[in-house]
Amino acid sequence: MTEPSQPVLSIRHAHKRFGAIHALQDVSLDAWPGEVLALLGDNGAGKSTLVKCISGLHALDEGEIHLHGRPVTLASPTAARAAGIETVYQDLALFDNLSPAQNFYAGRELSYPAWLPRPLRFLDKAAMRKTAAEVIDRLQVRLPHPDAPVAMMSGGQRQAIAVARATVFARNIVLLDEPTAALGLREARKVLELIARLRAEGNAVILITHNMDHVTELADRAVVLRQGRKVGDLKPDQSSRQDLVSLIVGGEA
Amino acid sequence: MARQTENGLGTTNLAQSAQGPKGDATTRLALRLLSAGPLLILVLLVLGIAAVTPAFAKPINLGNILAQTSVIAIVAMGQQLVILTRGIDLSVGSNLALCTVVGGLAYQATGGTLPVVLAMLATGALVGAVNGLVYVHGRLPHPFIITLATLSICRGLALALAPGHTTMRGMPDPIAALGSQTVLGLPLGVLVVVLVAGLLLVMTRMMVVGRWITAVGGNPQAALGMGIPVKGVLVAVYVISGLCAGIGAVVLAGRTDAASPVYGQLLELDTIAAVIIGGASFLGGRGHLGHALIGAVLIGVIRNALNLHNVEVFYQMVAIGLIIVLAVEADVLRSHLEARARVQQARGTA
Numbered sequence A: 001m002t003e004p005s006q007p008v009l010s011i012r013h014a015h016k017r018f019g020a021i022h023a024l025q026d027v028s029l030d031a032w033p034g035e036v037l038a039l040l041g042d043n044g045a046g047k048s049t050l051v052k053c054i055s056g057l058h059a060l061d062e063g064e065i066h067l068h069g070r071p072v073t074l075a076s077p078t079a080a081r082a083a084g085i086e087t088v089y090q091d092l093a094l095f096d097n098l099s100p101a102q103n104f105y106a107g108r109e110l111s112y113p114a115w116l117p118r119p120l121r122f123l124d125k126a127a128m129r130k131t132a133a134e135v136i137d138r139l140q141v142r143l144p145h146p147d148a149p150v151a152m153m154s155g156g157q158r159q160a161i162a163v164a165r166a167t168v169f170a171r172n173i174v175l176l177d178e179p180t181a182a183l184g185l186r187e188a189r190k191v192l193e194l195i196a197r198l199r200a201e202g203n204a205v206i207l208i209t210h211n212m213d214h215v216t217e218l219a220d221r222a223v224v225l226r227q228g229r230k231v232g233d234l235k236p237d238q239s240s241r242q243d244l245v246s247l248i249v250g251g252e253a
Numbered sequence B: 001m002a003r004q005t006e007n008g009l010g011t012t013n014l015a016q017s018a019q020g021p022k023g024d025a026t027t028r029l030a031l032r033l034l035s036a037g038p039l040l041i042l043v044l045l046v047l048g049i050a051a052v053t054p055a056f057a058k059p060i061n062l063g064n065i066l067a068q069t070s071v072i073a074i075v076a077m078g079q080q081l082v083i084l085t086r087g088i089d090l091s092v093g094s095n096l097a098l099c100t101v102v103g104g105l106a107y108q109a110t111g112g113t114l115p116v117v118l119a120m121l122a123t124g125a126l127v128g129a130v131n132g133l134v135y136v137h138g139r140l141p142h143p144f145i146i147t148l149a150t151l152s153i154c155r156g157l158a159l160a161l162a163p164g165h166t167t168m169r170g171m172p173d174p175i176a177a178l179g180s181q182t183v184l185g186l187p188l189g190v191l192v193v194v195l196v197a198g199l200l201l202v203m204t205r206m207m208v209v210g211r212w213i214t215a216v217g218g219n220p221q222a223a224l225g226m227g228i229p230v231k232g233v234l235v236a237v238y239v240i241s242g243l244c245a246g247i248g249a250v251v252l253a254g255r256t257d258a259a260s261p262v263y264g265q266l267l268e269l270d271t272i273a274a275v276i277i278g279g280a281s282f283l284g285g286r287g288h289l290g291h292a293l294i295g296a297v298l299i300g301v302i303r304n305a306l307n308l309h310n311v312e313v314f315y316q317m318v319a320i321g322l323i324i325v326l327a328v329e330a331d332v333l334r335s336h337l338e339a340r341a342r343v344q345q346a347r348g349t350a
């Protein structure tokens, strides 16, 4: 089991530049198993950039990422996912033209025979459909047409599929970039339930959101970024809510 | 990005008309009808033309249609994969001409059959590889420009390489047999279509690479995020398209018993039209081999029927153009219906 005295993920002195923009400046943070860590900050604060660095889409310019105390390089999304890091991207990385089961396994299709190069292997469709159906069932996601392309599904169903996909494969860390943006109350609630379940299953969950209600309800800890710098790390509750808001918008100025 | 706007528009426009599970079933039925549309139209067209034009339904004429359609069909299947990944391959016609010329030269040099076939296929695949590699590694925003460039380059090379810059008569007997021989009443060239379709069907429906091609077409950004080797997939798609042009070259050279630098003119437009008319989305992401095949046969049937009625070629072009407009409108309607289905899903589920 994971040693409780050690964070699953720690970021040490991370820097990321896009040309003149210093999107991350000396950001350090820890994520613990069974904890929802809210990552807060105004638009352009660098939240998505940080998530993309952890999920292997961007490389850090400086700084280190440690998994279970060991330094790692997450050079590609594949490498990050092999390390047990699952991401639900802000722009919802679903394939409209694929069914939920096909979406679950996109990029890591179950296939055979193993001696063939991966692209030339044959799809094990039955196994993929079965696992996907089990997960959708376990998470109680309601999908009246489970084999239809996800293009036909509502925003909430799509988000639920994206989060469910993460639950199938996550072994350590789940990153969620604004998973409830653009959702109605009822559908957002469903997604929050899924997040709570991820935490209950022992994952370290990093949740980006602009919704302070969701933060106080769900998050165990909150890290605030402002213009690429970490400006706060505290426990969110009703009493600290105002502090969080001022940290986000830079209220002391 | 496009999905976002479409989503928003659909939601406001269609919210009133969406009504629970009954509306849901209607929407799904309409979508199913829409996707069966091209095949339905083909069947009705064939029956209708056969009723008014006795010469049409004669086995010889039907065989002719298939033979004349075979080159478009083969090349359109490659084009379909390219369009599925949100691209376009404008070079297929010139590529095909270059393939026949290189094959013709190989015949003059060796007198064998195998060298001719290999030369044509290799040339096609090579041009496809150039398209794909320059597209992904030159970081071009769209493959339009590079395939426009190779359209010009291949035609120029074909003309330059052909002795006397003109048609070279004669192909080895086994290749010429593609035009002259029949099996079970079908021209041999048609069997090549079936063979290529079979291979591509296995690749697209049963193999990992096929799923990746669909995924890249559906959402290239997400494909990157999911660790799919997007660049490799795109290069593969253009190589397959080039290879299809090479196979088309073998069939055309066989049927005409000649190689020519002027073959395949406007083939890029015919194949794109076939894919769109067949029912694939011109925006990418949606489409399968059947669309290319149905579209190719539809074009062949319409041309043949108008020929039988002595309608001038210009009007044939007008007719094909009108059908393209119809097909594109059907695609727009489809995305509206999908937006409606999304609203109905949001209302229907707790």
Ligand SMILES: Nc1ncnc2c1ncn2[C@@H]1O[C@H](COP(=O)(O)OP(=O)(O)OP(=O)(O)O)[C@@H](O)[C@H]1O
Residues within 6 Å of the ligand: A018, A021, A023, A041, A042, A043, A044, A045, A046, A047, A048, A049, A050, A090
């Ligand atoms: N690929 C990129 N190239 C150049 N600049 C980028 C890139 N990605 C992000 N940036 C810049 O980095 C900064 C941080 O962006 P980021 O997307 O991380 O913000 P965010 O905190 O996720 O904001 P939001 O709440 O709007 O999603 C912004 O100034 C943005 O313009």
Ligand SMILES: [Mg+2]
Residues within 6 Å of the ligand: A047, A048, A049, A090, A177
């Ligand atoms: Mg963001």
